[in-house]
Amino acid sequence: MGGFLLRRIGQGLLVVIGVTLIVFIATRMVGDPVKVMLPLSATDAQRAAFAQQIGLDRPIGAQFVDFVGDMARLDFGESLWQRRPALDVVLERLPNTLKLIGAGLGLAILLSLPLGAIAALRPGGWVDRTTVFVGLFGLSLPQFWFGLLMIVFFAVTLGWLPTSGMGGARYYILPAITLALPSLARLVMLVRSSMIDELNQQYVRTARAKGLHFRRVVMVHAMRNTLVPFVTLAGWELISALAGYTVVVETVFAWPGLGLTAMQAIQKSDLFLLQAIVFIVAVLIVIINVGLDVIYKLIDPRIRLA
């Protein structure tokens, strides 16, 4: 276990370095911060002075050496847009994103297990067919559009919920549902098909022949085996949410999280902020992956950690 963790941390480090290298190059290709930050009327001298101030006048190789050195000290430079350390901005916004993901993905995970299991008990029955239909619906609906529909209906027309922003519990409802829907659909489909498989396994017959209560056969015997693929997909959903879905949902609902901040950083060509965001997200994803491996091992002892 100790060796496994060390190995995975080493691998994770390589991943983070690789990702930041790509971001370093990509951010320098998407836009010129000098052009964006300074007014059109700025003189060439002013532009040169600004470029020198943020270090963009130097050769790209030298910039990269500095960048890696700073990164090792967790110094990501100053956000051009907010005029304060980029890492501070990231750490201030990150909890908001994690809260949104917690609410959205938590909802998807909590609902998908019972819904999928109930559908699997009678494949082809009305619960099953309804679940599959709603699932396909959730899969095919574009997330941003679903979010907008919800705003129009529940916030504008009915006036029940706030349209956007972050505040008390009421502010969470629409963005969390929007974030949850496609994940919920995928998870339900997985739980359903996996449970149908497991309920036909020989060990389920054994459990039934033992006279166990039906509830225990389904919820303990079959469900425990379903958890292995379930954790794989749930982990993937978590990573996808962190690395992408929240950008869409936070933009639609003006949620002051990391995704929205990433959008703004791109618009403002704030490459230092963008680098900090990508670095933190990459680190989180590496941590999540190691955590998932440990959870696998806890659920299914046959899995070897290597």
Added chain:
Amino acid sequence: MNISAMSNNEPLLEIDRLKVEFDTRRGLVQGLRGVTLSIGRGETLGVVGESGSGKSVTAQAVMGLIDMPGRIASGDIRWKGRSLLGADGERYARDIRGKEVAMVFQDPMTSLNPVLRVGTQIGEVLERHLGMTRKQARTRSEELLAAVGISAPGRRLDQHPHEFSGGMRQRVMIAMAIACEPQLLIADEPTTALDVTIQAQILELLAELQQSLGLSIVLITHDLGVVAGLCHRVAVMYAGQIIETGQAEDVFERPAHPYTQGLLRSTPRLDEVSDRLISIDGTPPNLVTPPDGCSFQQRCPLSGEACKKAPQLAHIRPDAEAACWQPSTPAWATPLMTPSISH
């Protein structure tokens, strides 16, 4: 008519004209076509027959494991005189299954839950039926593992099935089955998936347990040697029906039904040199549209006009029954348990 007439005590399990059907895409498959069977206390019954003859379906019906698209079409299953079918029966059945009647399955590799500890899987039976606490169940599970010949039982309880060999897993299955000291154990080809040397050990274990616990055993197998070694009585199944039944030795020495004769003749023997294995010509009938009359008539060397009518199980000797219009003792018949004298 009832086979249990032979045993002097009240039968534990009675299966009465049981019919099971499976609604498949190819049509309605008649898995069991009127099976009548009973088991007395301490008795060992061997059920033999080829694949698809209905041996396992019979066991599954008793354990309530007939699933969609299968269903029990008619007949009855009674435990100590009380039906296990219908709404009342099912409630009763849930309490006796795993407690008074238990089952050991064919493939110990897939019959245990791979992600649950062995101790959990044995303990849950005790918690369910005997109301034990987790701690009591653990102590008892340890004793059970020891009883089925697993060493270091305390440590083994915390292991998962993949840490056990095939034979050891089957021992775990048996420990689970005898946890509540059942009166009847149904073993559905318990040794088929195991190595030959392990097979003997498992059969020995079953025989020992029968002695020490006074168990009745239904042993489903297609290994006639196993039946000869272990069973008091034998029932031969063909195409969803019992076609011959009687004392094991008697059936082996003087099989009356042509199918039983063919089955015995096609068992390869170690004490004879032969170039090729003997088989019964033809294949079993399609159970979607079973033939009118005797189901064996197409393959039977003796079939005649009479066989167009379905034969019922009838006494051919005081303690032997066969479903055949022309029961016979074949010329080749020799006692299975003694060396062959002529050929």
